[in-house]
Amino acid sequence: MGNFSALILILLALAFFLRVDFIFYVIYVSVGIYAWGRWLMPRAMKNLKSRRLYDRQAFWGEVVPVTIELSNNGRLPIPWVQLQESVAIQLKHGEPLHQVVALNRGETAEFHYSVIARRRGYYQLGPLRLATGDLFGIYPEQIGFLPADYLTVYPRITPLTQLGLPSRLPFGTIASHQRLFEDPARPMGIRDFRSGDSMRQINWKASAHSASSGDTRNLMVKTFQPAISLETAVLLNLHTPDYTFGNRQDVAEWAIEVAASLAAHLVNQRQGVGLISNGIDPLASQQQGFDEVTGRLLRPSHAEIQTRPEAFMSAAIPPRNGRPHLIKILERLARIEAEETVTFTEWASTACLHLNWGVTILAITANGSEAVCQSLHRLVRTGFNPILITVEPDAEFGLVRERARRLGFAAYNVARPRDLDRWKRPYAGAAP
Amino acid sequence: MSLKAVEKTPDSPVEPFLSIDDPRLAFITNKWSRTIIQPLLISLLITALTSAVLVLAEIITEDTSWLPFSLFFLFATLEGCYTTLWLQQPERRLLNHTAYRAAELLLLALLLRLFTWTVVGNWPTLADIPDMLRLPHLFLFDGAFIFSGLLTLFGWERAISLGATFNNLSIDQAEVYYYAMPPKQRSASDKPVRTNRGAIVYSFFRQWVGGALILALVTAMCNFDVVDVYRGSSLALARQGLRSELLLFLIIYFLAGFSLLSQAQLAAMNARWLINGVTRTGHVEKSWHRYTLWLLGGIALLAAFLPIGSTFAISNILGAMIQALAAVATFIVGFFSTLLALLLSLFMGDPAPETAEPLLQPTLPPMPTPSPTAIPSAIPPSAIDTGLITSSLFWAVAIVMSVMAISFFLRERGVKVNTAVLQTFWQRFRHWLRLAWREAGSQVQDWQQAVRTRLQRQPKESEENKPPWRFIRLNALSPREQIRYFYLSTVKRASDKGVPRQQAETPLEFAEDLKQQWPDAEEDVDALTDAFLAARYGRSPIDAEDVNPVKKRWRQVKSSLRRK
Incomplete structure (x- = not known):
């Protein structure tokens, strides 16, 4: 439209030269139309209000509906508004939002689209690009943006039924076969009195009832369900050199999924769970950016991490119970990334210093090397109850298990999803 | 692809080809704009332009019978627009467009002839028919017919051009077909050539401003007392107020132009939205039209109440500026010419003696032939018969061509002609032709007799009947x-x-x-x-x-x- 002005000027010059007074009317109309566009367009964009409505967290595989509300708060209608929402490829589900609409004064339009949570992560939704213009193409288009929002996709959680993990803490809520940990709050039944039974366990009502039936010598005592308290900390090793180079990324992802599944199961069992990891949280970085293709939060550069690895490592989450706490853990697991930070052997002992005595530590790491076992042995000696869970396939895992047994802790190899099946079965006894 | 897959292809459901008029695509092909609003606006725009010329003609000829021709211009431009739309349909690709346009033009000429006779009120009487048959130019060379015909031709051509411009702006069927498909199913070979719609909008704008220049010239000419100028009294230039009709045409021209500009923008945006995969929701097009109407109407009404200033001062300033520029240019040219002349004089000798002015071959003025005996003898009597045959041939060809053109025009539009009625007309026409032939024969005999008589007349008698002025070879x-x-x-x-x-x-x-x-x-x-x-x-x-x-x-x- 740049040349339009020149053509208009030629017309004006000719009209002035020929003394056509009517040209004033044409000038009024032309200037009026131009001024209208120039005055209205920036204000129209200013009066456009938009917001994004959606659940900010999503579980793996979940379809998240997103609603965008666009309101014209001005006193004049807007002939057309084009809106285009940027959605990361990994979140795309169905047709993208790319529409044009006319808005009357005070009108609100709603637009719906959905995203799908295919991979854990911290994603950017948007920004929403808004464009509007005049009816004659004289004034340039006005562009506006609704800033981006964020969506956290939790790691995949495999539902578990029972873990059968040992504990040294009595009076918990998890049933146990160790009679030592009978919980008086969990009455299970009655039996005949035996010599040595505590007088406080006699069920006097049941004894009286049996006496009324003629047998006066039998006293009945209450039996209790044995229970343990399984306060647990998940010690997740995401130090990349500890993982085999070839499939490092996939195995680290699997380790995170195992950690999430264990944490979810323990919270469902009303146990306190904490999370300690030597992976990095990209959100801890001062400069946050998102990958243009995948839409995921970008991690800081390797060199930046190497200068101060502890600054990027995610802070420990102490063991607590309850679903809000689980959400906190899952959010952290959604963002966490494997990186070359601190080795497990250097980090494990210091990371567990703040934990209470007797806490069960689920150490999830790539393999059960001797150094790893020695580190866990030190934790045993400190008074914790470590359990080693390795996530890389290991043909000679029997040796690791034997080494762990000798050092005083249990070891499991969970290299594939089917390895979790043993914890999916209905409760049938202690774990192997 | 395996053989099985090939065999299965014919059985698989074929995606029906979406027509551009398919109601499912109405929201992107803006059918109402293309078929109603745009042709109407184009016709109004061009009719306003040509009608302004009619106003000028009324002022010059001091005759008030010109303005009714505006109605015919409106009809002709509408017809041109709709025919352009109709010819652009894919079903008409095999039709000979040039022939159809020629037929359309001939039909318009015939209609204009009838319209001119009606408006001017000079329908030929039965007594005039023999003269017309003998001298076909009497049928055609009529001032009103020629002038209105030229304006109709101009308006019709402009309507076709603008109609084609807006047709190019709108989304065509290939684009609809390609871009309506999901991206994964699109074939690169089917991708339509991208049309630079921005350039087309700009082209329309230039055409519009070009028309505005013509309109400004016409208005300027209407502003002066052209009759006085024509009579040579240039000092009697007197400014006149604009006639109400001209004012109306000016307003229509500019408002229709702005509306069309908005339409062009809408068409370009529609195409952009389709190509970019933008979904249109709600009532964008309706809102666009309504908003344009309100905006243009409001601003035009408001502008009508604003004071109209005088261009006198600005005109004087512009004139002074142009004069100053011309003076500067003259000075520069003169200066360099003098320098060049001085330079050349250094290398040249005495100037050559002035040669006599060569005798110019005069153009022969129209002269009356003083001797009537010599000139008629140059035309043999047999030439009269040849003229009659030529005029008859002309009429025969003209009538046949007209009938063919009308039948071609109507047949392609799907109009069925009742042959019985045609046969009746044909019988009547033959009867009329027979009578005319007899009449012509008797006329020829009369003329022959008259020529013989003239040849036998005394020179004295011949001098009294001086032939008309003519050029002589x-x-x-x-x-x-x-x-x-x-x-x-x-x-x-x-x-x-x-x-x-x-x-x-x-x-x-x-x-x-x-x-x-x-x-x-x-x-x-x-x-x-x-x-x-x-x-x-x-x-x-x-x-x-x-x-x-x-x-x-x-x-x-x-x-x-x-x-x-």
Whole structure:
């Protein structure tokens, strides 16, 4: 439209030269139309209000509906508004939002689209690009943006039924076969009195009832369900050199999924769970950016991490119970990334210093090397109850298990999803 | 692809090809805009432009019968727009567009002829028909018909051009087909060529501004008393107020132009949205039209109440600026020319003596043929019959072509013609033709008789019926007639110079008059007079070689006459 002005000027010059007074009317109309566009367009964009409505967290595989509300708060209608929402490829589900609409004064339009949570992560939704213009193409288009929002996709959680993990803490809520940990709050039944039974366990009502039936010598005592308290900390090793180079990324992802599944199961069992990891949280970085293709939060550069690895490592989450706490853990697991930070052997002992005595530590790491076992042995000696869970396939895992047994802790190899099946079965006894 | 897959292809459900008029695509192909609003606006725009010329014609001719032609212009432009839309449909690709346009033009010409007769009120009577048959140009060469025909042609061509412009702007079927498919199913070979719609919008804008320039010129001419200018009294330039009709046409032109600009923008945006995969929701197009209407109407109404200033001062300033520029340019050119002349004078000798001005070959003025006996003899009697045959041939070809054009035009539009009615008309036409032929035959006999009579008349009687003025091809005349022409043209020129030949004056007496007035041409006048007397009254044959000396004398006399 740049040349339009020149053509208009030629017309004006000719009209002035020929003394056509009517040209004033044409000038009024032309200037009026131009001024209208120039005055209205920036204000129209200013009066456009938009917001994004959606659940900010999503579980793996979940379809998240997103609603965008666009309101014209001005006193004049807007002939057309084009809106285009940027959605990361990994979140795309169905047709993208790319529409044009006319808005009357005070009108609100709603637009719906959905995203799908295919991979854990911290994603950017948007920004929403808004464009509007005049009816004659004289004034340039006005562009506006609704800033981006964020969506956290939790790691995949495999539902578990029972873990059968040992504990040294009595009076918990998890049933146990160790009679030592009978919980008086969990009455299970009655039996005949035996010599040595505590007088406080006699069920006097049941004894009286049996006496009324003629047998006066039998006293009945209450039996209790044995229970343990399984306060647990998940010690997740995401130090990349500890993982085999070839499939490092996939195995680290699997380790995170195992950690999430264990944490979810323990919270469902009303146990306190904490999370300690030597992976990095990209959100801890001062400069946050998102990958243009995948839409995921970008991690800081390797060199930046190497200068101060502890600054990027995610802070420990102490063991607590309850679903809000689980959400906190899952959010952290959604963002966490494997990186070359601190080795497990250097980090494990210091990371567990703040934990209470007797806490069960689920150490999830790539393999059960001797150094790893020695580190866990030190934790045993400190008074914790470590359990080693390795996530890389290991043909000679029997040796690791034997080494762990000798050092005083249990070891499991969970290299594939089917390895979790043993914890999916209905409760049938202690774990192997 | 495996053989099985190939075999299965015909059985698989084929995606139906979406027509551009498919209701499912109405939201992207803006059917209402294309078929109703745009043709109407284009017609109004062009009609306003051509009608402004009609207003000017009314002012010049002081005749008020021109404005009704606006209705015909509106019809012609609407017809042009709709035919353009119709021809652009894929079903009409095989139709010969040029032939169809020619037929359309012929039909419009016929309708305009009828409309002109109706408006002017000069329907031909039955008595005029023989004359028309004999002289076909009487049918065509009518001032009102020619003028309105030229304007109709201009408006019709502009309507076609603008119709094609907006047709190019709108989304075509190939684009609909390609971009309506999901991206994964699109084939690169089907991808339509991208149209630079921004350039098309700009092209429309330029055409609109070009029309506005014409309109400004017409308005400027209407502002002055053109009749006075025509009469030569340039000092009587008087500014006049705009006529209400012209004001209306001006307002229509500019508002329709702005509306069309908005339409063009909408069409370009529609295409952009389709290509970019933007989904249109709600009522964008309706809102667009409504908003344009309100905005243009509101601003136009508001502008009507604003004071209209005078361009007098600005005009003077512009005039002064142009004069100043011209003066500067003249000075620069003069300065450099002087420098160049001075430079060249250094290298050149004395200036050559001034040569005599070469004798220019004069253009022959229209001369009355003084001798009626010679001119009619140049046209053989058989030529009358040839003219009649030619005119009959013309009418036959014209009628056949008209019928073919109308039938072609209507047949392609799906209009079925009742053959019984046609046959009736054909019978009547044959009857009329037969009568006309008889009438023409009797006319020919009359003319032949008249010619024979004229040939037998005395020269004295012939002189009374002077033939009309006409140009004479000198080389086509015989030597005797050429010499007579030289003398008579000299008589005519002398008469123009104030020395007329009296009725009773003999050539020798008149030669004396000429010699008194132009003494330096005495010899030439005598020689020319003698040659004329020999040619007019002598019986001896005159050869072609005898003409050249006389012609030389005639030129000398002519040159002498011109000098006085």
